[in-house]
Amino acid sequence: MSIIAAFNNAFSGMSAGSKLAEIASGNIANALTEGYARREAALTSRNIAGNGMGVTVVSVERQIDEGLLQDLRLSQAKVSANQARLDFYSQIESLYGNPTDEQSLAGSVAGLERTLIEAAARPESVARLSLVADSAKQLVTGLNNAADQIAALRQNADRAIAHDVETLNSALSNARDLNLKIRNLQARGQDVSGLLDQRQQVIDQISLIVPVRALQRQNGEVALFTSTGATLLDGKAAVFGFEPTPLITPEMSMSGGHLSGLTINGQPLSTAPNGGRLGEGGLSSHFLLRDTWAPLAQAEIDTLARNLIERFANPSVDPTLAPAEAGLFVDQTGPFDPANETGLAARLALSSSVDPARGGQLWRLRDGINAGTEPGLADPEILNGYLTALQEKLTLSSGQNGNFANLIAQSAAGNSSHRLIAENDVTQQSSRTRALTSALLESGVDTDKEMQDLMLIERAYAANARVLQTIDQMLGTILEI
Amino acid sequence: MSSLSFGDLAQAFAQKSRISNLKSQSLRLQAELSTGQKGDLAKHLSGATDGLAAMERSRELAAGYLKLSKDFAIRSDIRQNALAVISTGLEGLGQTLATLTENTSPNDRERMATSAKAAFAEAIAALNTDVTGRAIFAGTRHNGPALANAEAMLSQLELVASAAPTSEQAITAIADWFASPSGFSATGYLGAAPLPPQALAAGGPSVAEPTAEHPALRRSLAALAIGALIDKPPFNSPGAETIRLRTGGLDAIAKAKDGVTDLSALIGIDQQRLEKSISQHQAESLSFEQAIANLISADPATTAVELESVRVNLETVYAVTARLSKLSLAEYLR
Numbered sequence: 001m002s003i004i005a006a007f008n009n010a011f012s013g014m015s016a017g018s019k020l021a022e023i024a025s026g027n028i029a030n031a032l033t034e035g036y037a038r039r040e041a042a043l044t045s046r047n048i049a050g051n052g053m054g055v056t057v058v059s060v061e062r063q064i065d066e067g068l069l070q071d072l073r074l075s076q077a078k079v080s081a082n083q084a085r086l087d088f089y090s091q092i093e094s095l096y097g098n099p100t101d102e103q104s105l106a107g108s109v110a111g112l113e114r115t116l117i118e119a120a121a122r123p124e125s126v127a128r129l130s131l132v133a134d135s136a137k138q139l140v141t142g143l144n145n146a147a148d149q150i151a152a153l154r155q156n157a158d159r160a161i162a163h164d165v166e167t168l169n170s171a172l173s174n175a176r177d178l179n180l181k182i183r184n185l186q187a188r189g190q191d192v193s194g195l196l197d198q199r200q201q202v203i204d205q206i207s208l209i210v211p212v213r214a215l216q217r218q219n220g221e222v223a224l225f226t227s228t229g230a231t232l233l234d235g236k237a238a239v240f241g242f243e244p245t246p247l248i249t250p251e252m253s254m255s256g257g258h259l260s261g262l263t264i265n266g267q268p269l270s271t272a273p274n275g276g277r278l279g280e281g282g283l284s285s286h287f288l289l290r291d292t293w294a295p296l297a298q299a300e301i302d303t304l305a306r307n308l309i310e311r312f313a314n315p316s317v318d319p320t321l322a323p324a325e326a327g328l329f330v331d332q333t334g335p336f337d338p339a340n341e342t343g344l345a346a347r348l349a350l351s352s353s354v355d356p357a358r359g360g361q362l363w364r365l366r367d368g369i370n371a372g373t374e375p376g377l378a379d380p381e382i383l384n385g386y387l388t389a390l391q392e393k394l395t396l397s398s399g400q401n402g403n404f405a406n407l408i409a410q411s412a413a414g415n416s417s418h419r420l421i422a423e424n425d426v427t428q429q430s431s432r433t434r435a436l437t438s439a440l441l442e443s444g445v446d447t448d449k450e451m452q453d454l455m456l457i458e459r460a461y462a463a464n465a466r467v468l469q470t471i472d473q474m475l476g477t478i479l480e481i
Numbered sequence: 482m483s484s485l486s487f488g489d490l491a492q493a494f495a496q497k498s499r500i501s502n503l504k505s506q507s508l509r510l511q512a513e514l515s516t517g518q519k520g521d522l523a524k525h526l527s528g529a530t531d532g533l534a535a536m537e538r539s540r541e542l543a544a545g546y547l548k549l550s551k552d553f554a555i556r557s558d559i560r561q562n563a564l565a566v567i568s569t570g571l572e573g574l575g576q577t578l579a580t581l582t583e584n585t586s587p588n589d590r591e592r593m594a595t596s597a598k599a600a601f602a603e604a605i606a607a608l609n610t611d612v613t614g615r616a617i618f619a620g621t622r623h624n625g626p627a628l629a630n631a632e633a634m635l636s637q638l639e640l641v642a643s644a645a646p647t648s649e650q651a652i653t654a655i656a657d658w659f660a661s662p663s664g665f666s667a668t669g670y671l672g673a674a675p676l677p678p679q680a681l682a683a684g685g686p687s688v689a690e691p692t693a694e695h696p697a698l699r700r701s702l703a704a705l706a707i708g709a710l711i712d713k714p715p716f717n718s719p720g721a722e723t724i725r726l727r728t729g730g731l732d733a734i735a736k737a738k739d740g741v742t743d744l745s746a747l748i749g750i751d752q753q754r755l756e757k758s759i760s761q762h763q764a765e766s767l768s769f770e771q772a773i774a775n776l777i778s779a780d781p782a783t784t785a786v787e788l789e790s791v792r793v794n795l796e797t798v799y800a801v802t803a804r805l806s807k808l809s810l811a812e813y814l815r
Contacts, residue, residue, distance in 0.1 A: 031489050038488070099522060099534040100777065110538035117545035120679065121552040124615055124623035377673050378615065378623035384677075391683065409534035416523035416530050423524075434498055444488030448810040 005053070007471050012054030013464035016043060019057045020457050024450045031445045035201045037062035038445045039193055062193055063443055069200075070214065072436040073207035074227060077281035079433050080208050082425045084285035085293070089419035091153060092297050095146040096412035105146070106412060108139040109390065109405040116387040119366070124378035129362045132383075136328065136350050143305055147250070147346035150298050155248050157290040158259070162244040164209045164283045165262070171206045172237035175199060175224065179233075183219040192220060206232070211279040226279040230264060238264050250298050250343035254291050262287070298345070300411050303396055305329075305345040307407060309336055311392065317385040320368030327351065327369050328386065496802050503795045510788040513779040522777055533776060540769035546682050547762040553679065553688055554755040557748055559617050560691070563607035564745045567701050568738065570600035574708040575734045581711070581727045583720060590712045597708030602631040604705055608693045618693040619672030627672045627693040634669050638706050643714045648726040651715050652733060655706055659699040669702075670694050681758040688751040697740030704730070704737040 023039050030036040039060050046053040097104020102111060112135040119128040178199040182192045199222065206212050211227040217234075224232040232238050243260035245252070252258035262269045262278070270276040272291075275284035312318070312327035313336060321327050326336035332349035352358040354365045363374045366383055395401040400410050509520050519525040526533060577593050585593075608618045609626040616625025628634070641658050645651035658664035670693055678687035691698075707730050710716055716726050 034490075038486070093523065099530045099537060100518070100773070104534075106534040107537065107541075110541040113538070114541045114545035117542065118548050121549035122615065123621075376624065377621035378676070379621045380679065381677060384679075405538045406531065406535065409531035409538075412534065413523075413529055413531040417528035420524060420528050438491055438495055441488045441491035441494050443486075444490050446486035446488055449486040451810040451814060 003471060003474060005051070007468065009052075009054040010464045010467040010471065012046065012056060014461055014468070016055045016057055017457050017461040017464065021454065021461075023060060024454050024457065027445045028447055028450045031447050035204065036197055036445070037064040037193075037200070038443065039063070060191055060193060062196055064200075065440065065443055066214075068436060068440050068443075072433065072440055073204065074211050074213075075429060075433045075436055076204075076207050077209075077211035077227075077279065079426065079429045080282035081275075081280045081285045082422060082429050084282060084289065086419065086422040086426050088153065088289050088293055089415060089422050091149065092146075092415050093412070093419050095149050096408070096415060097142070099409070099412070103138070103142075104412075105139070105142045106405055106409045108135065108142050109408055111135045112139055113387060113390055113405070116383055116390075120380040120383045120387065122378070123366050123380045123383060126362060129365050132365055133350070133354060133356075133362060137355075139308075140329065140348050140350050143301060143308075143345045143348050146301050147298065147343070150294050150301070151248065151250060151346070154290050154294040157286045157294070158244055158248060161262075161283065161286045161290070162242055164286065165240045165242045168206060168209050168240055168283070169237075171202050172224070172233050172239075175202045175206070175222070175233055176237040178202065179221045183221055186220045196220075208281070209283045210281045211275075226277065228275065228277050228279045230269065230277040230279075240264055240269075241266065248290075250295075250302075250346065253295065259290065297415070299342070300398075300415075301345040302341050302343065303398065304408060304411060305348045306338065306341050307394060307396060308348070308404060309344075310338070311389040311394070311404065312386065314389065317389050318368050318382055320370035322370075328354065328365075492805065496798065496805075499798055500795070500802075503791055503798065507788065507791045507795065510784055510791060514781060514784045514788060517779060517781065518777050519779045525777065533773065536769055536773050536776070540766055540773070542683070543762045543765040543769065547759060547766065549679070550681055550755050550758040550762060553681075553690075554752065554759060555612055556615075556617055556690065557688070557752045557755060559610055559612055561745065561748050561752065563610060563618070564741055564748065566607040567604045567698070567705075568741050568745070570604050570705055571701060571734050571738050571741065574600055574705060575731060575738075578708065578711075578727055578730045578734065581723060581730075583723050585723070587712070587717075590717065594709055594712040597705060597711065598631070598635065601635065601702070601705040601709045604702060605631045605634070608698065616672065618691070618698075620675045620690075620692040620694075622671070622673035625672065627670065629669050629671055634702075635706065635709055637668065639710060639713055642710055642716070645715060648716055648718070648722050649729050652707055652726075652729040655710075656700075656703050656733070659703045665699060665702075666694065681754065682762070685758070686754050688754055689747075691744065691748075695744060697737070697744040700733070700737040700740050704733040707733055 020041055020043075023041050027038055040063050041060050042058045043055055044058050046056045095105075097107065099106060101107055112132070115128070115131040115135045119125070119132050122128055178195055182195050182199065185192045185195065203212060203214055203222075203224065206224070210232070212232060213225045213227055215223045215225065217223050221235075223234040225234075226232060230238075241263035245259050248259065254261055262271060262283075269278060271278050271284045271287040274280055278284050309326055309329045309331065312329050313321065313325060314327065315321045315323055315325075318327050324336075328351055330336060330349055330351050331340075331344060331347045333347050351360070351369055353360040353369050354362060356362060361374070364371050366379065367375060367377075368382055390405070391403045393402055394404075394407075396407060400407055402410065513520050522533065523530055574597050577596065581590075581593065605628050608628055610617050611625055615623045616627050619625045619627035638655055638658065641654050641664075642651040645654045659669070672692050672694070675692045675694075676690045678689045680687045707716070711726065711730075715722070
């Protein structure tokens with residue numbers, strides 16, 4: 001009967017209205033939730049056997065631009081990678097020190113040269129000799145510290161890789177579980193928006209570690225791939241493997257077999273070049289740091305340490321030395337071997353024969369490292385020889401040429417350039433990420449719109465309720481006859 | 482419902498990033514204003530920090546060479562003073578010897594010898610000067626003394642002179658003693674080898690440090706020694722010997738004075754070099770400091786203006802944020 005149909009129409013209107021109110025209130029409640037996608041309801045008029053039968057809520061959709069989300073994830077992975085590079089080079093820059101700082105490496109060399117000049121003016125002065133020893137120690141300590149810090153950065157990178165792999169594995173298995181739940185609930189026709197939100201957050205977490213692409217599969221499932229093609233999740237979740245190394249020394253390398261690489265489902269996965277099949281992200285940067293950047297920085301200061309030792313290991317500078325014997329600066333683990341350059345900066349030390357703290361004598365700075373007794377003469381020859389040795393223009397294997405202070409300054413400048421380039425890259429990538437984030441957030445919850453919709457819903461609900469009342473009156477009129 | 486909406490969080494995100502950007506700019510500018518130096522030197526110099534490092538090094542070295550020059554200048558001045566003492570002594574002895582005749586009484590001779598002995602002792606004391614504990618004329622033997630004491634040397638020379646039959650031969654014998662490696666060099670001069678010439682700047686001029694073994698100083702001591710021994714044999718022989726003693730003595734004094742003048746001139750040249758070096762290095766220090774400041778200083782006026790504009794920006798953003806936060810439908814539906 002038409003009047004019953006009218007009754008049903010009004011009733012469907014009211015239930016649609018209450019569903020819409022539920023959605024609007026849910027949106028407003030989650031206005032500040034990160035990673036929440038605004039829900040919208042799709043309404044359609046019901047049609048049974050050619051007759052209109054009111055309104056129904058077809059589906060509740062999450063309003064999110066998948067393309068934008070994809071771009072944002074890839075951008076975030078790049079930012080992660082570039083930021084790691086910037087942090088590394090900034091750290092190395094601080095190890096070399098600020099060029100105007102007397103305590104910087106270049107400043108320490110200049111200080112040593114100055115104390116040698118002043119000691120040559122009064123070679124008999126114990127005070128001036130002691131200043132020379134202090135300057136030399138400052139230089140040695142600076143190089144030692146730099147080596148220790150680089151080793152620490154490498155160790156941290158190894159630990160960070162282990163942590164990232166753990167996070168990645170657990171995130172992938174979470175994503176797989178969510179996939180299953182979504183499939184099951186969707187099959188039963190239930191609302192899966194909340195689970196979809198959760199899965200989006202898990203994938204966002206993964207995107208900081210590796211650049212990830214998400215592809216929709218059937219039944220609401222999603223498959224995950226890295227931007228360069230490795231499969232992370234496709235029905236089954238990939239399992240990454242990595243063995244952290246408890247102590248990393250400068251000689252250790254992955255190619256030498258001392259350090260662990262990455263495995264995926266038991267197969268080795270290379271992260272070079274440019275992230276290999278893993279893609280450029282936080283994880284690949286940690287590998288780059290551990291296996292490329294840090295060893296290169298280490299090699300640079302090792303070469304400088306070797307150059308320093310060689311300048312002083314010269315019998316024409318110090319006649320008390322045997323040929324090829326280390327002089328003022330030594331390798332503290334044993335006789336100086338030019339072939340054993342790796343890790344030399346950490347092993348660099350001042351010769352104990354001039355260090356009063358280790359049973360040496362300051363006058364040996366003036367009279368020679370192996371001098372037996374103190375002749376007690378104010379002879380500046382060896383001190384002047386040391387100064388000339390530092391000021392001699394030598395060429396390193398890298399092609400750099402100059403006096404020792406120059407060589408250090410050139411290495412520092414080279415490192416600063418790397419840092420500036422990394423900073424540029426980070427700034428560029430960050431501004432892109434900001435723009436994408438902004439665009440994505442624009443499609444989020446707008447409380448003004450929700451309030452407006454609520455006003456309309458309220459009016460529609462009132463109108464439907466009025467219709468119900470009217471029909472009730474009409475039915476009452478009929479029954480009263 | 483059609484989707485004409487603009488997410489709340491988008492606006493908040495944009496405001497937040499603008500504010501944090503402005504705040505970090507403000508912090509940077511504040512630091513630059515208070516230290517007077519650019520914050521990020523590598524960025525300011527476009528990565529070429531080795532030029533700055535080289536300038537800092539040059540400034541350090543200039544300071545070192547300045548100190549060295551000052552040390553050497555003090556020593557040179559003292560050397561010049563010692564030579565002046567010796568010159569005066571020789572002058573005095575010359576005047577005294579000129580009055581020596583055959584008729585000079587033994588008492589007068591003794592008086593002349595005593596004053597010459599005093600001059601000899603003064604010369605030795607002058608050559609034994611030390612400055613801050615370092616002997617000036619003893620070469621590398623810094624704790625000196627450069628010369629044995631006057632008494633010891635004179636008693637040796639007395640023996641040497643008395644072994645000669647005539648005054649002329651005695652004068653020659655004394656000169657020989659001062660020149661021989663077994664005489665003066667062995668028992669008179671107690672110092673060590675002279676210091677090598679020291680460069681006053683990298684590749685620059687050098688100054689020398691003569692020791693008491695310098696020939697001019699040896700001749701001076703020999704001449705003064707002759708004067709101190711005129712009352713001893715063979716110088717105290719009467720008659721024609723006295724004339725020959727006077728002639729020989731005045732001759733030795735004249736030669737010694739020439740030598741001392743020449744040495745004094747050389748030391749004078751070194752003193753000039755040192756003065757020039759001192760003022761040069763002082764000027765270099767200043768000019769490097771200036772150059773470094775030019776390179777890295779943050780002009781306070783410019784920085785203050787930038788800081789002010791950032792502050793105004795920040796205030797504007799705050800005002801806009803406050804206004805926009807009230808611009809919500811919920812406010813108007815109350």
